[in-house]
Amino acid sequence: MRLLIVGTLEGYITAAGKIAMKRGAKVSHTDSIEGALTALRAAAGADLVMIDVKLDIATFIDSLKSERITIPVVACGIGTDAAAAVRAIRAGAKEYLPLPPNAELIAAVLEAVAEESHSIVCSDPAMLATLRLAEQVAPSDASVMITGESGTGKELMARFIHRKSRRSGEPFVAVNCAAIPENLLESELFGHEKGAFTGAVARRLGKFEEANNGTLLLDELSEMHPRLQAKLLRAIQEKEIDRIGSSQPVKVNVRLIATSNRNLEAEVRSGNFREDLYFRLNVFSVAIPSLRERPADIPMIAEHFLKKYAEANGLGDKRLTEDALLMLKTHHWRGNVRELENTMHRAVLLSRGEEVGPEAIMLTSKMLAPEGSAQASIPSDSPVANPFAGPGGTVPAASQPAQPAVPLVVPPQGALPTSYGPPKGGKPGPYGMAANSSAAAAASAGSSGAGLAALIGRTVADVERDLILETLTHCLGNRTHAANILGISIRTLRNKLKQYGDEGRSVPTPGNDERATA
Numbered sequence: 001m002r003l004l005i006v007g008t009l010e011g012y013i014t015a016a017g018k019i020a021m022k023r024g025a026k027v028s029h030t031d032s033i034e035g036a037l038t039a040l041r042a043a044a045g046a047d048l049v050m051i052d053v054k055l056d057i058a059t060f061i062d063s064l065k066s067e068r069i070t071i072p073v074v075a076c077g078i079g080t081d082a083a084a085a086v087r088a089i090r091a092g093a094k095e096y097l098p099l100p101p102n103a104e105l106i107a108a109v110l111e112a113v114a115e116e117s118h119s120i121v122c123s124d125p126a127m128l129a130t131l132r133l134a135e136q137v138a139p140s141d142a143s144v145m146i147t148g149e150s151g152t153g154k155e156l157m158a159r160f161i162h163r164k165s166r167r168s169g170e171p172f173v174a175v176n177c178a179a180i181p182e183n184l185l186e187s188e189l190f191g192h193e194k195g196a197f198t199g200a201v202a203r204r205l206g207k208f209e210e211a212n213n214g215t216l217l218l219d220e221l222s223e224m225h226p227r228l229q230a231k232l233l234r235a236i237q238e239k240e241i242d243r244i245g246s247s248q249p250v251k252v253n254v255r256l257i258a259t260s261n262r263n264l265e266a267e268v269r270s271g272n273f274r275e276d277l278y279f280r281l282n283v284f285s286v287a288i289p290s291l292r293e294r295p296a297d298i299p300m301i302a303e304h305f306l307k308k309y310a311e312a313n314g315l316g317d318k319r320l321t322e323d324a325l326l327m328l329k330t331h332h333w334r335g336n337v338r339e340l341e342n343t344m345h346r347a348v349l350l351s352r353g354e355e356v357g358p359e360a361i362m363l364t365s366k367m368l369a370p371e372g373s374a375q376a377s378i379p380s381d382s383p384v385a386n387p388f389a390g391p392g393g394t395v396p397a398a399s400q401p402a403q404p405a406v407p408l409v410v411p412p413q414g415a416l417p418t419s420y421g422p423p424k425g426g427k428p429g430p431y432g433m434a435a436n437s438s439a440a441a442a443a444s445a446g447s448s449g450a451g452l453a454a455l456i457g458r459t460v461a462d463v464e465r466d467l468i469l470e471t472l473t474h475c476l477g478n479r480t481h482a483a484n485i486l487g488i489s490i491r492t493l494r495n496k497l498k499q500y501g502d503e504g505r506s507v508p509t510p511g512n513d514e515r516a517t518a
């Protein structure tokens with residue numbers, strides 16, 4: 001949740017910001033309406049605007065409308081000024097929040113916006129059954145393990161469970177265990193005291209304390225180092241944590257949800273993951289099917305993102321043609337919903353007019369499709385050929401019948417996320433890049449004599465480095481996705497990147513969603 005505060009809020013900016021941050025929001029501030037519009041135009045991103053009632057809210061909301069920027073606006077002013085509240089609501093503000101800021105009210109507004117922007121769109125029976133299970137599990141305090149391939153919606157599901165739990169009014173805090181190096185992850189989770197190590201200039205509370213009374217999501221837990229696994233186990237068993245550098249344990253009351261896109265049982269068997277921790281966390285297990293296993297969700301999710309990005313870019317109504325839909329239904333969605341979301345974002349930007357046809361559908365993961373999958377080259381004169389695709393196209397020859405679907409958006413029905421700009425997971429990828437990159441060349445080398453010949457004379461380490469760096473660039477710096485694509489562990493990837501960095505190579509910086517998020 002990204003909150004943009006506009007104006008002085010009668011001197012309560014810090015207080016309001018702190019409350020919002022405690023509820024997991026990322027807060028930014030600007031003094032003026034022009035500053036806010038500039039930030040929003042630059043796609044700096046916000047899910048909610050809190051604006052000082054003394055500013056010209058009517059003009060602000062009119063500007064948003066005329067620029068087709070869809071974002072809820074909440075006015076804030078001194079509680080006793082009823083006339084100002086009426087003016088703000090008449091101008092189009094969704095709510096009026098009295099100052100001094102009230103933690104409960106701010107939490108309720110953030111919650112309402114979060115519900116809208118974290119909607120789970122689905123209609124496939126497989127996904128509906130998973131949701132029903134999650135809803136059943138949610139009210140208890142038991143730990144939940146959510147498994148599923150990359151991009152299937154594990155974090156979304158964790159938020160859903162939190163929303164449906166008795167802790168919904170308390171913080172939801174997420175930590176991506178794969179994105180943070182081991183030495184920093186310990187302090188991120190458990191906090192540290194001033195002077196605990198070089199650079200610890202002040203006491204810092206960790207995510208366990210931040211999530212106190214709420215829910216802590218340990219994203220990609222399988223990547224956690226065994227030494228930290230032991231410390232985590234102790235925290236769960238004792239319900240207390242030790243800040244680094246402190247001998248005073250701190251009691252915490254946290255519901256844990258963990259996710260993994262690896263088979264954790266196999267990780268336990270191979271000795272990479274502690275069995276006792278696995279059983280502690282896996283009280284309930286929610287397995288999210290891949291998009292391939294819930295084909296009836298594809299049209300609905302595609303339409304959902306089409307509408308979202310068309311609205312966000314002020315491009316009016318858009319609809320998919322039958323050919324385009326066929327491409328989507330038969331694609332091997334290796335990146336699952338995230339890949340579909342990015343594909344629809346690109347399609348919105350590439351299409352002209354109301355109809356979105358196959359020419360606007362750029363499927364990026366052709367080179368990732370496993371051998372023998374439904375993916376097949378199609379002749380370039382086929383009605384569903386993709387002019388943006390690499391040689392051979394990316395469209396499967398076989399088609400699937402359209403599935404009747406009972407739409408479900410959880411919750412609320414038909415709601416559209418209010419955020420705009422790039423989705424979590426990054427901006428649309430560099431178009432056509434994979435087909436031209438040396439990663440693509442290396443990938444195609446396995447099946448093409450010419451490609452292989454081009455590699456002769458280069459060392460394996462050299463080719464490996466290019467493949468890793470190109471794949472990482474293709475994933476917009478996202479280590480997790482790059483590691484998945486490359487079929488190596490995130491730890492191995494990180495070690496390789498460190499080595500390349502030490503050798504003076506330029507290494508793409510991590511994607512935003514890989515930093516610890518709150």
Ligand SMILES: Nc1ncnc2c1ncn2[C@@H]1O[C@H](COP(=O)(O)OP(=O)(O)OP(=O)(O)O)[C@@H](O)[C@H]1O
Pocket residue numbers: 119120121122148149150151152153154155156157219259261301337338341423424425480
């Ligand atoms: N059913 C859905 N409806 C709408 N959006 C969805 C759905 N599932 C996933 N998304 C969107 O897809 C993106 C990826 O979802 P999310 O981050 O929850 O996946 P994940 O499985 O946790 O990914 P990773 O394995 O990379 O951590 C997000 O932008 C999310 O909002």
